[in-house]
Amino acid sequence: MQNILSVLWPSFLVAGIAEGIFFTLIDPQELYLFGEPVHFSSLTTYSIGFFCFWVICAASSMATCYLLHTAQEFKGADQKT
Numbered sequence: 001m002q003n004i005l006s007v008l009w010p011s012f013l014v015a016g017i018a019e020g021i022f023f024t025l026i027d028p029q030e031l032y033l034f035g036e037p038v039h040f041s042s043l044t045t046y047s048i049g050f051f052c053f054w055v056i057c058a059a060s061s062m063a064t065c066y067l068l069h070t071a072q073e074f075k076g077a078d079q080k081t
Helices: 002-025 042-080
Strands: none
Touching (some): 002 042
16 A cells, blocks of 8 residues: 555645646647647646646656566575575
8 A cells, every 4th residue: 555655645746736737838729639729727727737637647656666676676585595
């Protein structure tokens, strides 16, 4: 449970910052998806954007945790031999 919270909480914070920066620069009514204009309300666009940023940030944090864990196992295996 500690690892899950260690991934989700920082990624939540960074997703909030990323969404704030992104939607400060880009109007949600001017977005296009597959060449078609997005016809969602602004609130829906903000929500979808936030969850997309959160997933991307969580994937990055999970990759970091995985690589750190793998590096520690690798380092421990070298010391045993």
